[in-house]
Amino acid sequence: MTSWERLRDLLRQMGKGDREVIDRDLGFELCRQDGVQAIVLGSYVKAGDTFATDVKVLDVETKGIIKSFSSRGEGVDSILKRQIDDLSREIAKGIVQPEGVTQVAASPIAEVTTNSMEAxxxxxxxxxxxxxxxxxxxxxxxxxAVELDPDFAMAYYYLARVNLQLGNGEAARQSLAKLQPLGDRVAGKEGLYIKALLADLVERNADKAMEILRKITADFPDEKRARLDLGTYYYRLGKLEEGLAELHKAVKLDPQYGFAMNMLAYTYAQLQKYDQAIEWFKKYGLVSPADAIAP
Incomplete structure (x- = not known):
């Protein structure tokens, strides 16, 4: 399965990163590039307060329809509260998994994210x-986001990380305290990220956090953020060569991943390989010139 974020990464690699909408033809092109066999196309219509969502599963090679499904609900928030989950279950039933591939457990979308479109x-x-x-x-x-939805687990996850980087230790602890009971309800990739963060910052167990991140990379091979996080942990532990390996994998997944390029530069600098560090700082500046710390 190719995530929306992976599609955005592929767009940037194709020089089309500014595209706001992925149309049908571009969607097929992206899927073929990433080796995807089926694509889901969707649309919705609004009649009064009712929102109806229709999706079609198409074969990427033939563009023929494999299955089609629909769902409806009252209010725009019904899309996140119920419709995506209903449609996802039907889509999963309609697509034959390749031999040896198991379905990863998933939480209802409203638990992983939110039932508020604004949040x-x-x-x-x-x-x-x-x-x-x-x-x-x-x-x-x-x-x-958490003001609009006080149960938004992934928003607390990132809020804790942001507050740590800002040096707001107390605010970070408050975010983690909110995250802990919510994290138990979240399965799949997002649940693993939450468990890794809590293992590190609450349990003070970096080894456990890294083991969880390795599970993410095993279950979700295209997940660049897990590679970046592993590289950062190795940097903290002084295992710089291991860190470089993970960071290079992150950049291989997304050759315009400025966040990882920045970390690569710092890791090379720590190894006193200053030519490589400067080179990666330059690459970072080229792909992410609008970043706050871009060189």
């Missing part, structure tokens, strides 16, 4: 600002 929008802005090192802006957006 989700603030979350996306906050996470994006965090990865561009606009920490004050990220903090503001994420705080608004």
């Amino acid at each position: 989700y929008g603030h979350f996306l802005r906050g996470r994006d600002d965090y990865e561009k090192f606009y920490l004050a802006e990220a903090q503001k957006s994420l705080e608004r």
Whole structure:
């Protein structure tokens, strides 16, 4: 399965990172590039307060319809509260898994994210600002997200990370305290990220955190953030060569991943390989010139 974030990464690699909408033809092209066999296309219509969502599962090679499904609900928030989960279950039934591939457990979308479209929008802005090192802006957006939805687990996850980088230890502890009971309800990739963060910052067990991150990379091979986090842990532990290996894997997954390039530069500098450090700082500046700390 190729995530939305993976599709955005592929767009950047194709020089189309500014595309706001992935149309049908571009969607097929991206899927073929990433070796995906089936694509899900969706649309929705609004009639009064009713939102109806229709999806079609198509074969990437033939563009023929494999299955089609629909769901409806009252209010725009019904899309996150129920419709995505209903449609996801039906899609999973309609697609034959390759031999040897097992289905990873997933939480209802509202538990992983939120049932508020507005809160989700603030979350996306906050996470994006965090990865561009606009920490004050990220903090503001994420705080608004949890204000709109006090049970938004992943917003607390990033809010804790942002507050740590800002040096707000007490605020970070408060975010972690909110995250702990919520994290138990979240399965899948997001649940593993939460468990890794809590293992590190609450249990003070970096080895456990790293083991969880390795599980993410095993279960979700295209997950660049787990590679970045592993590289950062190795940096903290002084295992710089191991850190470089993980960071290079992150950049291989996304050749325009400025966050990882920045960490690569610091790791090479710590190894006193200053030519490589300068080279990676230059690459970071080229791909992410708008970042707050871009050289």
